[in-house]
Amino acid sequence: MRRLTTILSIATMISTCVACRSGKENLPNPFFEEWTTPYGVPPFDRIRTYHYTPAFERAMSLHNEQIAAIVANADEPTFENTIAAYDGAGQMLANVANIFSMMCAGDTSEQLQAVEEQMVPLLAAHDDEIKMNAALFARIKQVYDKRNSIDLSPVQVRLTEKTYNDFVRCGANLSDADKARLKQINEALSLASVRFGNNILAENNNFALELEGTDLDGLPASVCDAARETAKQAGKTDKYIFTLHKPSLIPLLTYSSRRDLRERIYKAYRNRCNHGDEYDNKGIINDIIRLRTEKAHLLGYESYAAYVTADEMALSPRNVYALLDEIWTPALEKAKEELEQMTELFRRDVADENEQFASWDWWYYAEKVRRQNYTINEEMLRCYFSLDNVRQGVFNLANRLYAITFRPIAVPLYDDEVSAFEVLDSDESHLGVLYFDFYPRAGKSQGAWCGYFRAPSHDADGNRVAPVVGIVCNFPRPTISTPSLLSLDETLTLFHEFGHALHFLFSDAAYNGLMDVEGDFVELPSQIMENWALEPEMLKTYAVHYRTNDIIGNTYIDRLHQSALFNQGFATTELVAAALTDMDIHSMKEYKETDISAFEYNALYERRGLIPQIEPRYRYPYFAHIFSGGYSAGYYFYIWAEVLDKDAFEAFRESGDTFNRRIAESFRAQILSRGGEADGMTLYTNFRGKQPDKTPMLKSRGLWKEPEEQENATADGVTLATDNTTTNQ
């Protein structure tokens, strides 16, 4: 996932409000200085939590002055004195906010959370003040109205349109009364999102499953070692501790022959923030949905999903549902077949007919089927995916495709376990700095993401400002006997996040306001990297056994590929289920107080026939992507972008060389370096020469049926629909 937190998206554009005075505004503060660190990276060794509030205060006030100067300009509005001037304003604020937002996600503390709860509503208010500044908007509108009759480049026209639309979407055209209400809503929403995320963090940290003796039945030694490490860190040397972090949870679900323990940890994971206590998120969700629905109405949309998708490639909820619905039925069918295979094995273990295969059994029996049918298992694979080797693998890939190189560097770090590299272009010029932060910590959110401490941009003289990028993961730590060994899934995650990093590192968009792409386009650069990870030629460069140094063999690679479609019914169903619940709850036309659990049950099990053995990948109370991340009414982004990435990868395949340098250069030139200089569909068709085709995605998930098997197949039925003739706005 790419980190698109509320703070980040608010702050990159923003300005007014008087922050509570911290009393520390006049003390030395690294944010008030020019940084003399190598490559100008943040001086993490000097930044303290108490520096943020005064830095935000000063940055917002500076931004306000810059905005006031644009408004006060007596000259007629031009692209330069209005659009470009606005685009260049707020740099200090963006710089502070970028670092702050990365720290809140990756390395927070109670003190930092307190600053976050204080700052986020102020930042939201600051952004609103600017977006609803009538005098500023009047100037922007004047340039917008004449954009096609004055001498502007296509990129300048694009920036003018994006800026104008952004203001309109933020309420610039509303009456004063509606503007005031929208400000209240945004402030409340920003705070609700922060609380939502912090509750999840607390729930994750509040749970520990302490095991000993026969509790460990079925678990491989490496999994036990990792649990022992966790226990040691908690000061319990005689125990094994499992947590709700994925690297701990998934191995237990996959290998533990103790069904009772699988059930216990699974239920703990599934019921996070759903206990009716201080960390319960159900009330917050109701607040968020109520406020988002009201916001959509104020801005002229029938639902929040309609508001969001109008600005994406998808254009409308109808187009999103069309894709999701098309995948849902074949995926569910396939999942039912997978369940049948597993139930046979389950019955051998559990003779009691009253006991049914349950959702917490899925990982365990899927692994058994994998072993039986493909003679391959996750633990054997792990030995080939040591973290260092996988990282070398992504470096190799980037070098092969784009001829870029990586050099370890010594720079200030925010944690001892973080490492940093300079990224050099093919001509040895500096592209940017890349940090890796791999292991779980109490102050780190779950999952993996890529963001930046400094955005790629251009300074006032048009010189490129190189980005400082961070990849943050929650991979298993090394143990006494092994280095950090990644599962197949975690290996793909590193390739994925690295793809986001390349998108930032290559970005050369002409203006700050043109750096972002649509949400349903954003996962194209990341997901396409996953396609290369398992190419035999690629595997042989990095999949090396950590003990024997043997390169992964052909038999093994063949088995890996044969098993690629296995369990895809389940994986697709749980993903699409989450995307559907997200769209459903955000498609509410009139808010009414909602029993969240009943809503989910109705949406998936009653209406769409989901089987009880599968749950959506995220349940509402801990669905951080949509309630505290940047993916509200946007969890579909992943599957939408998968259509793009699989089809884009076909371009390499069709050339007969999956590492084709010429096509890679075109991918960089047309997509990775362009930011949002054009809309996603234009960027994509510029690269591909045609619109994206859904077939490769369906094939890769084992869901493709030849046209004669499909009902109502049409010649153009396979392209990604972006029908904009819809009643939804």
Ligand SMILES: [Zn+2]
């Ligand atoms: Zn991503």
